[in-house]
Amino acid sequence: MNLDILRHSCSHIMAQAVKAIWPDIKLAIGPSIEDGFYYDFDKEAPFTDEDLLKIENKMREIIAADEKFVRAEISREEAIKLFQSLKEDYKVELINALKDPKVSIYRTGDKFVDLCRGPHLGSTAEVKAFKLLSVAGAYWHGIETNPMLQRIYGTAFLNQKDLDEYLKNLSEARLRDHRKIGPALGLFDIYHEEAGAGLVFYHPKGAILRNLIEDYEKVEHLKRGYQMVTTPHIMQSGLWKKSGHYDYYKDNMHIFKIDEQEYVLKPMNCPGHILIYKSQTRSYKDLPIRLFELGTVYRHEKAGVLHGLLRVRGFTQDDAHIFCLPQQLCAEIEGVIDFVFDTLKVFGFNNWEIELSTRPKDYIGSEADWQSATEALENALKAKGLKYDINEGDGAFYGPKIDIKLKDALKRSWQCATIQCDFALPKRFGLSYVDNEGKEKQPIMLHRVLLGSLERFIGALVEHYNADFPLWLAPVQMLIIPINSSVFEYAKKVKSTLKAAGLRVDEDKSNETLNKRIRNAELNKIPYIIVIGDKESAAGTVAVRKKGQGNIGVMKLEDFMQEVKEEINNKQ
Numbered sequence: 001m002n003l004d005i006l007r008h009s010c011s012h013i014m015a016q017a018v019k020a021i022w023p024d025i026k027l028a029i030g031p032s033i034e035d036g037f038y039y040d041f042d043k044e045a046p047f048t049d050e051d052l053l054k055i056e057n058k059m060r061e062i063i064a065a066d067e068k069f070v071r072a073e074i075s076r077e078e079a080i081k082l083f084q085s086l087k088e089d090y091k092v093e094l095i096n097a098l099k100d101p102k103v104s105i106y107r108t109g110d111k112f113v114d115l116c117r118g119p120h121l122g123s124t125a126e127v128k129a130f131k132l133l134s135v136a137g138a139y140w141h142g143i144e145t146n147p148m149l150q151r152i153y154g155t156a157f158l159n160q161k162d163l164d165e166y167l168k169n170l171s172e173a174r175l176r177d178h179r180k181i182g183p184a185l186g187l188f189d190i191y192h193e194e195a196g197a198g199l200v201f202y203h204p205k206g207a208i209l210r211n212l213i214e215d216y217e218k219v220e221h222l223k224r225g226y227q228m229v230t231t232p233h234i235m236q237s238g239l240w241k242k243s244g245h246y247d248y249y250k251d252n253m254h255i256f257k258i259d260e261q262e263y264v265l266k267p268m269n270c271p272g273h274i275l276i277y278k279s280q281t282r283s284y285k286d287l288p289i290r291l292f293e294l295g296t297v298y299r300h301e302k303a304g305v306l307h308g309l310l311r312v313r314g315f316t317q318d319d320a321h322i323f324c325l326p327q328q329l330c331a332e333i334e335g336v337i338d339f340v341f342d343t344l345k346v347f348g349f350n351n352w353e354i355e356l357s358t359r360p361k362d363y364i365g366s367e368a369d370w371q372s373a374t375e376a377l378e379n380a381l382k383a384k385g386l387k388y389d390i391n392e393g394d395g396a397f398y399g400p401k402i403d404i405k406l407k408d409a410l411k412r413s414w415q416c417a418t419i420q421c422d423f424a425l426p427k428r429f430g431l432s433y434v435d436n437e438g439k440e441k442q443p444i445m446l447h448r449v450l451l452g453s454l455e456r457f458i459g460a461l462v463e464h465y466n467a468d469f470p471l472w473l474a475p476v477q478m479l480i481i482p483i484n485s486s487v488f489e490y491a492k493k494v495k496s497t498l499k500a501a502g503l504r505v506d507e508d509k510s511n512e513t514l515n516k517r518i519r520n521a522e523l524n525k526i527p528y529i530i531v532i533g534d535k536e537s538a539a540g541t542v543a544v545r546k547k548g549q550g551n552i553g554v555m556k557l558e559d560f561m562q563e564v565k566e567e568i569n570n571k572q
């Protein structure tokens with residue numbers, strides 16, 4: 001059974017239940033959406049929790065009654081008359097906007113009828129597991145000057161087990177919200193009124209996490225044949241006119257003047273990398289050239305769309321541009337795909353979704369270029385045997401792209417990698433290389449990010465692990481707890497030995513009881529706790545507690561360090 005059809009059918013059943021309870025409420029629309037469905041109703045006051053229970057009970061009656069979804073085709077005129085007689089003004093408006101001479105309607109039970117293209121389930125009895133989730137106000141057609149409607153969100157699954165798992169994940173997701181956990185654990189905050197909205201402050205622990213990600217990326221990029229570059233944050237607007245950003249992306253750019261000259265705060269790293277490519281004559285023997293930068297960019301985002309680390313006004317991309325020969329294109333795309341999956345796995349993500357986005361309405365470049373670029377991306381996905389969806393018209397203005405979304409522990413998807421094929425910018429900037437016959441040719445350019453915005457990735461990472469990071473990523477890897485002041489000296493020695501070995505270690509010398517201090521360390525999700533008492537001090541040992549395992553025994557400091565280093569090297 002198709003989940004979309006199930007959920008959409010369930011929205012009909014919900015509308016039928018609402019009409020059965022409140023016959024005067026008018027119906028708007030009720031599509032299936034990712035993870036569920038909704039229906040919009042014309043009603044002044046919002047639905048209450050009690051209303052939702054009532055509706056759910058009525059829906060159960062309708063499901064138990066095993067009512068068939070009966071399709072009929074009628075003429076537009078008939079349909080308009082039908083829905084006018086039912087006082088369903090929104091449906092009449094929808095039919096008036098339809099061009100077709102015939103429209104389809106669906107009936108369930110003896111009273112309920114809805115305008116719909118379908119398809120639906122055969123019968124209401126096929127719904128085995130559903131739940132109404134929440135209510136919200138929504139404008140008709142999403143336009144603020146239109147009447148405010150009342151929306152009910154719900155979801156349906158093939159069976160109760162899947163539904164229960166979804167509901168469990170949903171409530172777990174609320175607890176894991178990075179906007180709460182981040183500040184609570186001293187990782188970051190985004191809420192400085194004096195600084196402005198959508199700007200991220202990394203506190204010491206968050207900065208460690210971010211540096212670990214950056215360090216990993218730098219080493220791995222160099223290993224894979226990329227070269228690191230750094231480009232300016234502001235560049236003259238002429239450059240952005242040439243790249244097309246000024247015409248196609250201006251609303252998102254910060255433009256300002258220095259000495260009467262117009263400048264742009266960079267929203268993307270591409271033009272900077274292009275200037276570096278252009279600074280020398282390039283031979284076919286030099287290609288592919290892969291330029292990598294942890295590039296911080298600033299974009300104008302409306303206040304209403306800002307959201308935690310997911311939508312911010314300043315962020316850093318793990319951005320690279322690959323300049324290659326046409327015959328290298330497929331291998332380069334495949335190389336990036338491998339790089340993405342290897343990196344995601346290292347950070348604990350093993351599930352993903354892939355989308356191929358094609359030409360949007362506003363675009364630069366020729367149709368033939370768009371076609372060959374789209375084919376190159378698709379061929380690489382096919383060569384890797386990967387499943388993907390096509391996202392019609394969702395490409396960037398300068399080329400089609402592959403988007404890879406990671407799936408976190410709660411099965412939610414987060415945008416991360418993008419691979420964009422671009423024939424347009426090399427043309428605009430007159431990029432070239434000298435081929436084996438000494439002729440000037442135009443290279444192909446790939447734009448790609450692996451994790452995408454580091455900010456968003458850190459948000460995903462925090463929620464995926466519930467901030468309970470594996471040892472190699474934990475901002476504080478171990479906490480020393482000296483039981484009494486007589487062992488402070490030994491504890492100090494242990495701490496400096498661990499620090500010298502590059503381990504991230506803190507100490508809790510407070511007067512709290514041992515149990516309280518252990519409990520605090522656990523709340524702060526610290527992987528190892530080292531308890532030091534007189535016995536350990538005398539024997540030169542440490543008593544170790546491991547997260548999730550409790551006491552793992554007394555051992556020599558060197559043995560402990562050996563074990564911990566192995567765990568870190570294995571990225572656990």
Ligand SMILES: [Zn+2]
Nearest residue numbers: 012116117118
């Ligand atoms: Zn329908």
Ligand SMILES: [Zn+2]
Nearest residue numbers: 268269270447
């Ligand atoms: Zn780019």
